[in-house]
Amino acid sequence: MTVPSDEARAARTAPPGPPRRATFRLLKQLFTDRLALMGDNADTYGDVVRIAIGPKAMYLVNHPDLAKHVLADNAANYHKGIGLQEARRALGDGLLTSDGDTWKKQRRTIQPVFQPKRISRQAAVVASEVDTLVQRLAEHDGPVEILHEMTGLTLGVLGKTLLDAELGGYETLGHSFEAVQDQAMFEAVTLSMVPQWVPLKKQVGFRTARDDLRRIADELVDQRLANPVENGEDVLSRLIASGSGEGASRTRMRDELITLLLAGHETTASTLGWAFHLIDEHPEVGERLHTEAVEVLGDRLPEHEDLRKLTYTVAVVEEVMRMYPPVWLLPRIAQADDEIGGYHVPAGSDVVVVPYTLHRHPGFWTDPERFDPERFTAAERPPRYAYLPFGAGPRFCIGNSLGVMEAVFVLAMAARDLELRKVPGKVVEPEAMLSLRVRGGLPMTVHRRERRRRSEAA
Template sequence: MTGRQHRARAAHPAPPGPPRRATLRLLKQLFTDRLALMGDSAEVYGDVVRIAIGPKAMYLVNHPDLAKHVLADNAANYHKGIGLQEARRALGDGLLTSDGETWREQRRTIQPVFQPKRISRQAAVVAAEVDALIQRLAAHDGPVEILHEMTGLTLGVLGKTLLDAELGGYETLGHSFEAVQDQAMFEAVTLSAIPQWVPLKKQLHFRTARDDLRRIADELVEQRLANPVENGEDVLSRLIESGSAQGASRERMRDELITLLLAGHETTASTLGWAFHLIDEHPEVGERLHAEAVEVLGDRLPEHEDLRRLTYTAAVVEEVMRLYPPVWLLPRVAQADDEIGGYHVPAGSDVVVVPYTLHRHPGFWTDPERFDPGRFDPANPAGRPPRYAYIPFGAGPRFCIGNSLGVMEAVFVLAMAARDLVLRKVPGKVVDPEAMLSLRVRGGLPMTVHRRERVRRAEAA
């Protein structure tokens, strides 16, 4: 340790945290209930917590000002961390996992696809995909696995809006990404101590999934090379054009595509799953959604301009993402020593900002466990918390570029579903969160679908 490091530690002590004797309990929570580990640690020890597990120490950051420091003010000192490092084995150096100049080049290449004007022009495509979903759901007789349906929808939207491609023939995508997430978290909690060649069932599934994702990405590139789009604005066209200009490898284009396929569908599908669960738990919310959809849309498909009028629906989406942020963990690795909240953080430390706990911080949210879309009522802007108390899309330079498309998709789905349908969980279904790379419903979400007019007639009778 250098003299400078000694002086830094003397001036800024280590944060509080669980004692070393709690290692076995912490390991168990890390494997079985990561959300409880983060929530309990923040509740007991405060806004900066040092969690030591074996040779590793993780620094939990749980305050808006400190999140801003890590994610924005001193972002250059923090590279991608635990979980995402492991995901790189399957995703390669895509936008989600890369750092430095590679990340900046990728961001510059893809950013124009997400410009607000271009996304607004995709509203009709999104509405048509959602309408097809509503018709499929309405035709079901018996329980529907709603997460499977949401994944199919979000992949379809992603393909047509961002890739100018049809993804309907790639039914394995959802399962492959589940295997990738499982493996990434497995490696994260085991500190990558188990080599990938060990023939565990989980690792065999991962290798199959990785090969499947690479095959699909290669097929998409080959299809576009065979059928180029003149002046194409989609991601595929831009990746190919950029790759040709920069001499980038096919592997790099593959990495970027796989990352986009994962990030572009998983977060919105997870948000919609949690939304349908919470609306079923709070039928009064479903009634208000229905009333707004009837008033704003009537019997037509939504348009981009309707986003400004579907204010309650948008508030529901925001509150769903507060309670169940699709990206529940923002992991970083400190490149140099830092001071966070008056505490010393050594270079090389894993530093994690946890939106799941930050969005429940009692210092910034009243009755934080309660589902209350009124928190995001645009008529009451003074009731909103500080900017960095609510970061469902991350913050700083790595703020999610797909946020506007994801929100539009979620608002359209909830509005059209509430107008025409009532979705109810299968009796006995226990809904628990599963904290992987995204925050998803553990074990799926089977629901029954009912046409709203039939529900009303039955209630009236």
């Protein structure tokens, strides 16, 4: 009989983690506070943690080198996992949920829409949409639901920049996507053990939302087929052109559009919500944003070249995404046995890289709970894989450039002309769904600023 070497035995050792007697506490956290579930166990057990809940075991990865292994070096072994698998019922096999050759083909089809030169040409469209929003907010009397406003903005920008379509008439989109996220997370935490036909309010709402999203996607496809754009560069045109003669299948186009609508607006809207919350908590940051916007922009709309000049504004966006990464969880399923950090991970295991905890790792971030945009203006930065607001590896977020440009333009133009303050008594808490959003919305009051001249700002 062959005796395994010490190295082989070590490689088959399970990572540390909470004991079985902690199951009920873990279940409670899984339902009510998923961020604490991840953070507490990373703090207690280290950079690789095995969390067993019922019949399933989840492997938490919380180190830049190990995140690189899962997301980049051995990415072929890790397909999309918990949460995204459940979201497939509404999103279908879109870019967010597909794997393998299907994903590669989809990525090749859509990638040209996000080329840097094309995105830079969209700057005027983005700036115009933001200007309309800021002017409307300036005239608002009484509290405004800022997350609703940001959702409307980001959907409008997405429609005009990526689809060459108007989405203003689809007011139900935001609510439908919330229902999709709620149901996907419900199925994930209940291990899909509740039959889908059970008439729970959440499940009924999901079915209504799914039908609504499919209807909207079909209408957008029909509009483009009826009014084709010659040599169109937008997503709809490319999906049609990628088909065989008669265009792409309706199901495929629907899946791609629903996925794009969700991923293209939710992450940026969430980032902006957290940004306005943090700026309100740190008024000195708002003043620096205002000063920079006056200096760089004056009275004009921003242009793409201004991204290199709005350095502090960019740093604020980066720090917001560090503290509250819109994609807080990167779930994967191991296709074959693997070794992570010297520990054995069996095939079929749920493996999760958690940007939320990684962005707070005390080994790579100084005073990680402090909101400090200047950490992103320093010459020395943490390791590449210690900061993953857009994921990493082959599945790096395709829309990162557009999202950052949109967020920077919003913060610069809003800080130049307005001051937003949270309604007194509003408690801001994170809600970890498919994205990391502010629980229960973010009502704020809007106050006009007296715009200073450039010489006064200096």
